Amino acid sequence: MRIALFVTCLNDVLFPRTGIxxxxxLERLGHEVVFPQEQTCCGQMHANSGYSAPARALESLTEQxxxxxxVIVSPSGSCVAHLRAHTSLPVYELxxxxxxxxxxxDVGARFPHRVTxxxxxxxxxxxxxxxxxxxxLEAVDGLEFAELPDAEQCCGFGGTFALKNAAxxxxxxxxxxxxxxxxxxxxxxxxxxxxxxxxxxxLARRPGAxxxxxxxxxxxxxxxxxx
Numbered sequence: 001m002r003i004a005l006f007v008t009c010l011n012d013v014l015f016p017r018t019g020i021x022x023x024x025x026l027e028r029l030g031h032e033v034v035f036p037q038e039q040t041c042c043g044q045m046h047a048n049s050g051y052s053a054p055a056r057a058l059e060s061l062t063e064q065x066x067x068x069x070x071v072i073v074s075p076s077g078s079c080v081a082h083l084r085a086h087t088s089l090p091v092y093e094l095x096x097x098x099x100x101x102x103x104x105x106d107v108g109a110r111f112p113h114r115v116t117x118x119x120x121x122x123x124x125x126x127x128x129x130x131x132x133x134x135x136x137l138e139a140v141d142g143l144e145f146a147e148l149p150d151a152e153q154c155c156g157f158g159g160t161f162a163l164k165n166a167a168x169x170x171x172x173x174x175x176x177x178x179x180x181x182x183x184x185x186x187x188x189x190x191x192x193x194x195x196x197x198x199x200x201x202x203l204a205r206r207p208g209a210x211x212x213x214x215x216x217x218x219x220x221x222x223x224x225x226x227x
Contacts, residue, residue, distance in 0.1 A: 001102070002032045004069040006062070006083075006091060008076045009041040015193040018075050021220035022094060025107060026073070028220070038065035044082035048159050059086045066091075075098045075216045077123030077191045078159075084127075093123060093191060094216055095132035103141045109219045115186040116210065118176065118199065120192040121154050133191055133215055140218060142195030146183040150175070157198035169198075177202040181209050187223070189215040 003026055007019040023033045043058030054080045062083065066072055072091040074080050098150045117137060123129040138145050156162060156172025176199065180188045188203065188210040190196050200212040218222045 001071060002034060003097070004034050004036060004066055004072045005073050006039060006042070006066065006074040006079070006180060007035070008079045011075060011193055014197070015214065016223060018214045018216050019123060019195055021214070021216040022073065022075050024222060025216060025220040029102065029104060029107060029223045031102075034069075036065045036069070036123070040065070042079050042083050043178065044079055044087070045159060046081065047086070051186040055086075059083070063087050063089060071097070071101065075191065075214060076193070077120055077127050077129065078194065081122045081126040087198045093127055093129060095129055095136055095191065096127070098136060099132050105135050107136065107139070108220050109139075109143075109221055110141040111218050111221070111223070113186045113225065114146050114184065115187045115189055115218065116146040116148045116180055116183040117151070117215070118148060118155060118180070118188060118190040118195065119151055120190050121158070123191050124152060129191070133189075136219060137189070137215060143218070146185045148188075149179040149182055151179075153179075155195050155199055157195050162198060173198060173202040177206060181206055183210070185210045186225075187218070188212050191215060 011018050026033050041058050042062050043055035047055035066089055075094050077093050083089055083091045111214050130174040155176040156169040162169040193214055196212040213223050
């Protein structure tokens with residue numbers, strides 16, 4: 001299958017390894033991955049901040065960049081949710097693509113570590129991903145899945161929420177980090193690097209805490225476990 005990658009501006013600038021992991025994973029499964037060079041921000045950040053006109057312009061540019069693509073994948077539940085709400089693009093979050101479209105649960109990965117999973121709000125409440133990411137993780141050879149206490153609680157990021165409501169965001173982050181540490185997992189994974197960046201900052205201040213990593217990197221085998 002020919003699959004277009006919408007990497008998102010956040011991943012492109014700050015977390016390029018996640019985009020590389022998606023390409024590596026899909027190519028390993030025998031698919032062709034294309035990357036439209038014209039892609040840019042989907043407009044989610046602008047829309048969330050009340051800048052509707054710039055958001056519409058960026059949504060239009062995204063539609064133009066991916067015009068004619070039959071299947072689009074993105075390693076960001078929040079951006080997928082935004083594009084679904086504001087465009088007609090056939091875009092899928094990674095776990096949706098793998099399980100619902102490609103019919104794959106075991107992607108041939110190996111990751112001999114204890115891992116816990118945080119279901120980010122957009123994936124949980126807007127895309128309703130359910131147990132898809134968990135099913136993919138549990139099929140990874142050697143991976144020990146650890147239940148995250150109060151998993152459905154928000155991590156406190158919420159885009160500009162973390163800036164405008166720093167005290168509340170910080171308290172939510174502390175709760176989520178404590179829950180992650182209680183699992184004795186070596187890694188905390190999720191499907192949105194925005195949430196993972198927020199969590200990584202909190203976990204870094206706790207000795208022995210899990211390392212935050214996107215689940216695409218686990219499935220692709222690109223995590224540097226010694227870092």
